[in-house]
Amino acid sequence: xxxxxxxxxxxxxxxxxxxxxxxxxxxxxxxxxxxxxxxxxxxxxxxxxxxxxxxxxxxxxxxxxxxxxxxxxxxxxxxxxxxxxxxxxxxxxxxxxxxxxxxxxxxxxxxxxxxxxxxxxxxxxxxxxxxxxxxxxxxxxxxxxxxxxxxxxxxxxxxxxxxxxxxxxxxxxxxxxxxxxxxxxxxxxxxxxxxxxxxxxxxxxxxxxxxxxxxxxxxxxxxxxxxxxxxxxxxxxxxxxxxxxxxxxxxxxxxxxxxxxxxxxxxxxxxxxxxxxxxxxxxxxxxxxxxxxxxxxxxxxxxxxxxxxxxxxxxxxxxxxxxxxxxxxxxxxxxxxxxxxxxxxxxxxxx
Numbered sequence: 001x002x003x004x005x006x007x008x009x010x011x012x013x014x015x016x017x018x019x020x021x022x023x024x025x026x027x028x029x030x031x032x033x034x035x036x037x038x039x040x041x042x043x044x045x046x047x048x049x050x051x052x053x054x055x056x057x058x059x060x061x062x063x064x065x066x067x068x069x070x071x072x073x074x075x076x077x078x079x080x081x082x083x084x085x086x087x088x089x090x091x092x093x094x095x096x097x098x099x100x101x102x103x104x105x106x107x108x109x110x111x112x113x114x115x116x117x118x119x120x121x122x123x124x125x126x127x128x129x130x131x132x133x134x135x136x137x138x139x140x141x142x143x144x145x146x147x148x149x150x151x152x153x154x155x156x157x158x159x160x161x162x163x164x165x166x167x168x169x170x171x172x173x174x175x176x177x178x179x180x181x182x183x184x185x186x187x188x189x190x191x192x193x194x195x196x197x198x199x200x201x202x203x204x205x206x207x208x209x210x211x212x213x214x215x216x217x218x219x220x221x222x223x224x225x226x227x228x229x230x231x232x233x234x235x236x237x238x239x240x241x242x243x244x245x246x247x248x249x250x251x252x253x254x255x256x257x258x259x260x261x262x263x264x265x266x267x268x269x270x271x272x273x274x275x276x277x278x279x280x281x282x283x284x285x286x287x288x289x290x291x292x293x294x295x296x297x298x299x300x301x302x303x304x305x306x307x308x309x310x311x312x313x314x315x316x317x318x319x320x321x322x323x324x325x326x327x328x329x330x331x332x333x334x335x336x337x338x339x340x341x342x343x344x345x346x347x348x349x350x351x
């Protein structure tokens with residue numbers, strides 16, 4: 001038995017290298033199994049931890065498939081099966097597939113962790129989704145090119161054929177290509193991102209962005225209707241992004257009676273003082289309170305200022321308080337608000 005074992009592990013045997021490969025691979029499987037818990041418990045969310053956490057499954061299946069292939073190679077040599085295994089780049093293809101799988105897991109896991117986080121990372125949601133899609137696309141292209149090369153196929157011919165057919169396909173499906181490039185520009189320019197409230201004065205588009213894809217962008221309107229807008233449309237329309245406002249504006253014209261002409265200066269002064277002292281008004285922004293003109297039945301006073309909030313509901317609450325306080329100022333000075341009136345002058349005929 002000992003002699004048989006020594007003969008089996010004789011370095012001079014033709015299958016010795018394949019046999020050692022099997023032993024090393026099986027040892028690697030055992031070591032990987034020992035470190036399984038440490039590899040899968042990397043939950044810090046950093047890129048390094050994601051790379052470590054993503055390696056277990058691809059490494060395990062790579063070792064198993066490599067072990068199976070090495071065992072087949074050993075049997076081929078020992079039993080003289082003449083399978084011609086050396087003519088094929090199976091191990092290289094297996095390695096390329098598993099490396100690509102590892103890359104896909106890194107991209108997918110990092111995207112998932114980032115999107116489910118608190119949003120405090122350096123990249124916003126839209127950038128993460130865009131980079132993840134570009135990463136998956138590049139990994140697929142690299143895997144196809146490497147596979148063609150390992151299989152002995154001419155990758156340049158594939159690229160040339162793809163260029164010609166791609167040009168024909170692009171001409172036939174120019175709208176699809178236009179939407180695809182429109183999606184790329186949305187990811188690069190980032191006029192809006194997932195979660196933003198956007199609207200277009202050129203089209204009947206207004207709502208919250210829920211998804212930015214390669215072909216369409218999904219927007220949820222305020223009546224909860226989903227809008228599916230082709231990405232190419234954003235190349236030709238104006239898009240407003242109220243979500244990125246720094247302040248919201250109050251611009252109102254209050255009207256007082258002509259009978260209160262002598263009170264206009266005091267009204268303007270006290271409203272100005274009120275706005276300068278209000279905690280609801282942005283003090284670093286323009287504030288205007290001026291008598292603005294003579295109306296048909298009123299004296300018009302322009303009030304212009306910015307609030308400190310950009311939230312739509314909170315803004316209306318702040319605006320309500322400001323306008324009610326201004327009304328108290330006018331009434332407190334003895335003035336009143338004007339409403340449309342007509343004066344009828346009757347002349348008596350001479351008797």
